[in-house]
Amino acid sequence: MATVYFADMEVKSLSRKVTLPAKFQRMMDALDVAQRFEGKTVAVKMHLGSGLGYTTLHPLFVRLLTDKIKEGGGKPFITDGTSAVWDTAKRGYTEETLGAKIIPIAGATEKYYRTVEVNHTASNGATLDELHLCGNLIDADAVIVLSHFKGHGEASYGGAIKNLAMGAVTRKSRAALHRLEVGAFHWDNDKCIHCGRCIENCPTGACSEDEDGEIDINIHNCVYCKHCAKSCPTGAIEVDSDSYKRLQEGLAISAREVAAHFEHGEILYFNLALDITPLCDCWGLTTQPLVPDVGIFGSEYMLPVDKAALDHIKMENFIEGSLPAGRTLAERSGHLFERVWGTDPYNQIKMGEQFGLGDSGYEIEPID
């Protein structure tokens, strides 16, 4: 069983020592962050957000992490996608606040990467032939995957797996991963009588008719409820709800290829389950959190740290009214993220196990 350290949100007294940042410091000590990275160059991979998003990771946690790495003689740098690093100051991320330089993960023009062949063919025939692994990350001696744990439209949730799988490959490879989803919907113009029932019955506004009279599905807003197909009187719409599984296979493969560049113990994972909003931070906007803050999870293991965070996000803690306008929880059982996005978040874990990311079993070690 992998150990996952967990710092919860409880504040037992009015003392800084029992608040989350102090617990995070003790968690880093439990994981030997200072000694582990002595003399090493450490890439801290985080999502720096974009636009007007104001609930990306608070700079204080990043600063505590870089201070801890430096305490033992390590040399940290912060890294994220090339486009994300240019306007970070307005979200509070600067070299001064974070205590480390911010470096574009694949160089200034995203031309610094290493190609690996993966030769994966998905069930719909889509292929993932190769991946471009971002050079500045895989050149580092060690990596800390510092993830904002939250919802994500197509992947159901974003955590450690996705931070590496999508965040440590180039834009071209991200597009190839998204292409695995192609074929989720099939609309037959010849069968369509333009009655509009699919649009009326779509709970999220994902289904619309474009100016050419073609039915269009915005996959980012779709929860795969199939109301559109079920309400269609002519069978003009078919929904392939397995498309998200194909993406999650691709995520597992990509995360595996990035992690393969490092020995066990050279990568640490921290999931900060704070400001758990439904959308990826790349949207550049902030909506209400779906549940109260949960805390911080830390481990040497990728799947256990994600599974532990998922297990601690409970449906019963859902904050009524927190979904963006026009969205409702799907009437189905399952994890909160499944009811928000229609896709089972645990499938990402299952795919991880299937595609070589290890076992997801864990035991919690509380940090008081």
Ligand code: SF4
């Ligand atoms: S599957 Fe559901 S959410 Fe997706 S387009 Fe159809 S009705 Fe809308």
Ligand code: SF4
């Ligand atoms: S419900 Fe079916 S027939 Fe009616 S507009 Fe939608 S796709 Fe066309």
